[in-house]
Amino acid sequence: MRLHRLDITAFGPFGATQTVDFDALSAAGLFLLHGPTGAGKTSVLDAVCYALYGSVPGARQSAQGITLRSDHAAPGTRTEVTLDLTVAGRRLEITRQPPWERPKLRGKGMTTDKAQSWLREYDAAAGTWKDLSRSHQEIGEEITQLLGMSREQFCQVVLLPQGDFARFLRADAEARGRLLGRLFDTQRFADVEKRLAERRRTTEAQVRDGDAALLADAHRMQQAAGDAMELPELSPGEPGLAETVLGAAAVARATAREQLTVAHCRLAAAESAQAAADHALADARELARLQRRFTEAQERARRLEEDADTHRAAQARMDRARKAETVAPALELRDAAEAEHRRAAAAEARARALLPQSLADAGAAGLAAAARRAAEELGGLESARRAEQRLSDLLDERAGLDRQERADDDVLAEAESWLDxxxxxxxxxxxxxxxxxxxxxxxxxxxxxxxxxxxxxxxxxxxxxxxxxxxxxxxxxRAARTRMLEAKAHWLDVRERRLNGIAAELAARLTDGEPCAVCGATEHPAPARKDAGHVDRAAEEQAHAAYQxxxxxxxxxxxxxxxxxxxxxxxxxxxxxxxxxxxxxxxxxxxxxxxxxxxxASALHAAHEELRRAEQEHERRTAARQQAQLRAASRAARRDTLDRERAALEGELAQARGGAASVAARAADLQRQAARFTDAADAARLAEDTAQRLKDADARLADAAFRAGFDTPQAAADALLDDAGHRELQRRLDARHTEEAAVRAILAEADTASAARRPPAALADAEEAASAAAGRLREAASARDAAARRCAELDRLSERATASVRRLAPLREEYDRVARLAALTAGTSADNERRMRLESYVLAARLEQVAAAATARLQRMSSGRYTLVHSDDRTGRGRSGLGLHVVDAWTGRERDTATLSGGETFFASLALALGLADVVTDEAGGVRLDTLFIDEGFGSLDDQTLDEVLDVLDSLRERDRSVGIVSHVPDLRRRIHAQLEVVKGRSGSVLRQRGH
Incomplete structure (x- = not known):
């Protein structure tokens, strides 16, 4: 992998766009990235990592997204990082933009743009860039596949943080394991350990659950068998548990079957005894029933004889009521006629009370004639009533015009006042x-x-x-400088004193017959002796550590x-x-x-709104004034028309009203008179008709009572019974006849009479004997059922226990096998002598490769003095596998890397970082790393050591590899000519590049 160009915009401390030409810097093979503290040296490396993986290294991962944006960037400038590189023979360009919170294009407030990514590839044949993807996921997978390294591996291999490797040299096995595990992805081996441990716990739990279930079944069998089963104290996982449980179960089943046979015999005897007792009880109960039946029949016959007179009176009352029932229709007819006549007479009296005195004694014909005359006069007033209604409507309309005029006057006045x-x-x-x-x-x-x-x-x-x-x-x-100088002087003094007495220290190791390490002689006649102030190696190292x-x-x-x-x-x-x-x-x-x-300024919106409302009100009031003026013009013409029609109607109605207040009042009075005359005539005719019907009903009632045998109609009425009374009297008579027939039938029965002549039945003795027999039967049946349930339960539990034993056998074998493997991979097994976990074993192999690769460089750095070796020895009570020692060729001793001095630690950590880079590169598929960065570690070196380190780093340029040193040490600016300087200022940091 070779970097060509890096463009940074609004990223970290860089407010404007900055460009890094790695091709120019790499031409010298060794270049320096320097600048004051906080200027942004590490941000350049962060930008490279962010372009490749979309995130920044290490603890700065939490600074991703919007927080990556520079505080010095202009509001309209978006954060962007573009990296041009060659990897696996392909020239690629990656552009990344994190999420960006910017002002909205329309309106106020802020909005957030999503993160963007672009991946392009240079087509050498066409001489153009070709777009490959804009997907974050696709770009991440493509880069990871090409580099063959995760982000953590890249940050550890390409961006070499020397301080981390110095801590790695002094760390314990657990800390080394964590770092190597991240770099070499040995999580799958840890997952194997975890999976085996989980499988061991699972199978162990299953075995224990199976044993617990077997013991639970054994305890249930013991409860079911009672005293027939003895079970010793057992616990899950105990040897011989299955054999003990199954043997005890077999004994319990045999005992339960014997008890069941005995229970069957007892039940058969109890059933025979109960049958005989039940037969005797049935005979006793039947005799007692017949004797009780005969006695009750005699008592009922005596009561019937005592009630004979009451029965004859009831029979006579029933005969008289049946005769009165023939007179009942005439009585009902006469009562209905009398009620109807009373109602008609009362209605006639009420109607005549409303008539004038002149018609109070008039007959029905006279009253009907008066009603016809009132109706004729009422028909003549119909036209006048319509005219009067029209006049009322006209007056209402005239009043409405007046109200509308007053309202319009108010509207006009208010509108004029507001518009002024x-x-x-x-x-x-x-x-x-x-x-x-x-x-x-x-x-x-x-x-x-x-x-x-x-x-x-x-x-x-x-x-x-x-x-x-x-x-x-x-x-x-100043105080720290003073303490450092004092510690250095003390160390140099101790060192000089030790060198003065080194002969005594060497003489202490001489043995007669063995050659001297200095002169080779085998005889040692006068070895040097330690004086009283002798300083040994431990004192010198202690003084040197204090100085450091x-x-x-x-x-x-x-x-x-x-x-x-x-x-x-x-x-x-x-x-x-x-x-x-x-x-x-x-x-x-x-x-x-x-x-x-x-x-x-906050009142601007309210002022605009108030002006808008005021203009709307102005338009509304202007329109209201115009409408009021139009309505006033139309009202004047309508008012004249109404006045003329009113004068004509008032003249017509004055003649039609007569002495009444209005035509409607005159018509209402005539309508009431006609209704009263008509009602009085109808009531008079109805009273005459009902009087005649009452007279006819009295005659028919007297005739019907005489024919039924009653002296007067009232006597017939008194003999009548209502429906309830008639039913009750008939029920009593029927019950008397039924009771007499039943008593005669019982007394005539032969079985009942025969039983009455026998001695009283001994029912209590028979019931007691039957109850005792039934109790013995229940006890025998319960014992038989309990024995049968015991046998069935023991058979069921024994079958389940046998099945559990068969099922647990292969599971127990699997548990033993998994437990041995889990203990072996976890380093807790006795077979694992070094107590090395599986993941530690794999990491130990990787560490051995890293130590071999680092030794090749460390020997060059230390002129062949130091060699890094891997150790499997255990440290204390911990586990082994990740020990790292250094062999000093000058002394021939092997010691822990934690004992290295400051300069030695720097050499070793640098060699370890480069060796680890080689091993991880091979692990990633041999991807060539042409650009490396070394961060930290140079500030504490003296001039001579710094020259040696630069010579070693300069040798890394072999095979066209370029190395970038990140440091703010001033002396490096004189020694390294190719430089990338980071200059910070109030408006953000800028980059200045100087070639070889």
Whole structure:
């Protein structure tokens, strides 16, 4: 993979479009990306990663989307990154735009545009670019497939963060495993471990569930068998559980079958005894029933004899009522005639009370003649009644015209009053609109000045705070420098003292007969001795570690002081020398003016609306005035017509009313008279007719009572019975006859009479004997049923237990096999001597490859002194497989990488990073990486070490590979001529490129 060109627009600290020509930088093989802290060096690498994968590296992933946008970008400029590169022999161009929140094109407010991506390929034959895809997913899959690396692998292999590998050298096995697992994607092996562990837990749970179910069935069998089954204390998973349960079940089943045979014999004997007792009880009950029946019949005959007189009186009453029933129709007819005559007489009296005194005693014919005369006079008033109704309508219409005239007069007066002040009102509303419009313009102008003023005020406050921090950081840096120099002097002193006594240290290792490591002699007549102030290797290393710690602390303080001074310079450049208090007053005054302008501008919409409503009201009132004037002209003509018609109708009606108030009153009076005369005549005729019908009904009633044998009609009426009384008397007579017949039949029965002559039945003794026999039968049946259920339940549970044992056998074998595999892959098995997990085993193989690849470079960097080796040894009580040691050829000792010094750690971590890049590249299919970036690690190197590192990095240019160093160390600008400088400013950072 080779990078050619990178275009960055509104991304990170870069407000405008910036371009990086990697072809020009790569021509020198080694180039430098430098700039002050916070300028945006890492943002260039972020842009490369974002173009390829649509996300930025490491912890900066959360800064994706809209937050990638530069704060210095113009409002109309969209964030965009374009990368031109060659990978797998193909020239590609990738363009990415994150989501963008921008102002709406129409109206106010903001809207968000979606993220966009483009992928193009250069056609060398045609000399043009060809579009391939605009899909985020398709582009991501295409790039991942071509590079053969995930985003994490790319960031670890192409963007080499030296600090991560230094921590990798000092990390424990778990931390190394996490890093290698991300790079080599060994999650599938961890999934195998997890799957085996889950399978072990599942099969173990199934076996235990099966044993628990078998034990539950055994306990149920024990409950069903009672004392016939003995079951020892057992638990799930215990050996011999199945054999013990099945043996106890067989014994319980045999015992239960013997108990069932005995219960059958007892039940047969109880059934025979109960049959005999039931037969004796039936005979006793029948004898008692017949004796009780005879006694009850004798008692009923005695009561009938005592009630004989009452029965004869009831019979006589029934005969008299039957005779009176022949007179009942005549009685009903006479009562109906009398009621009708009373109603007619009352109606006649009411009708005559309403007549004039002259007609109070007139007959029906005279009253009918008076009614006809009133009706004839009423017909002559019909025309006058219509004329009177017309006059009433005419007066109502005349009154309506008067009301309409008064209403129109009010409308005209109100409209004239309102329209007289229209010009002044319209001018006042227009003045309010103009004032609000001016305020809106002024608020827009002030809004553009607010943010710069606030930004300058924030910079001034930051300037004041950083001034104090800079003084404190300078003091801390001076103190740290003093401590570093003191620690260095102490270390050099200890080192010199150890070198002075090194002969004694070497002499301690001499053995008679073995050659000396210095001179080769096998005899050692006078070996050197340690003096009282001898310094050993541990003391020297302790002093050196203290010096390194002090040096790192001083470097950190120096970096912090530089960062604070850079921030202070930037804040001072933006805020100037103006005091913060003055900037605060200016910002507050600007805010006050802006608030007043906003308040005044807020009335613009209301003023427009009020003017619109006023113009609508003006149009409405003008139209109302015109309509009122038209209605006034038409009312005058209509009023004259109505007055003429009124005079003619009033003359006609004066003659028709007579002495009444109106024609309608005169007609109503005549109508009431005719109705009264007609009602009185009808009532008189009806009273005469009903009187005659009452007289005829009295004659017919007297004749019917005489023929029925009654002295008077009243006697016949008293003998009558209503329906309820008749039914009750007949029921009593019928019940008497039925009872007499029943008593005679019972007393005539031969069985009943024979039973009455026998001794009283012993029913209680027979019932007690039958109850006892039934109880013994129930007990025997219950015992038989219990024994049968016990046998059936034991058979069912035994079959289920046998099936469970057969089903659990292969499951238990599977559990044993899975448990052994899970323990082996998890590193907990006794067969796994090194306690190495499966994933650790795979990662150990990868680490061994990485160590071999890193050693090839480390030996060149250290002039053949150091070699990285992989170790499977266990560390403490932990698991083995991911140990990493370094072999020092000068001492021949192998030690942990965590013991390397600062410079040695840098060499080793750089070699490890490059070796890991080679291994991951091979893992990705051998994709060639022509462009590498090395970030961090150069600030703590002295001049001699820095020269050695640059020589090693310069050797990486072999096979046309270019290496970019990301650092702000000033000395590198003199040593590396091809440079990409990041310059920061108030309007954002810019890139400056210088070739070889």
């Amino acid at each position: 002040g229209w010009d002044d009102r319209r001018a006042a509303l227009q003045a309010r609109i103009d004032t609000a419009q001016e305020a809106a313009t002024r608020s827009e102008q002030l809004a553009g000045r607010r943010e710069p003023a606030q930004q300058r005020l924030r910079a001034a406050r930051l300037r004041d705070r950083l001034t104090g921090e800079a003084d404190g950081a300078a003091a801390e840096e 710690e002090a040096e790192e602390a001083h470097t950190a303080r120096e970096r912090r002081l530089g960062a604070v001074r850079e921030e202070l310079a930037a804040a001072t450049a933006e805020a100037g020398d103006t005091p913060t208090a003055q900037l605060t007053r200016e910002a507050d005054e600007l805010e006050r003016q802006y608030a007043e302008a906003r308040r005044a």
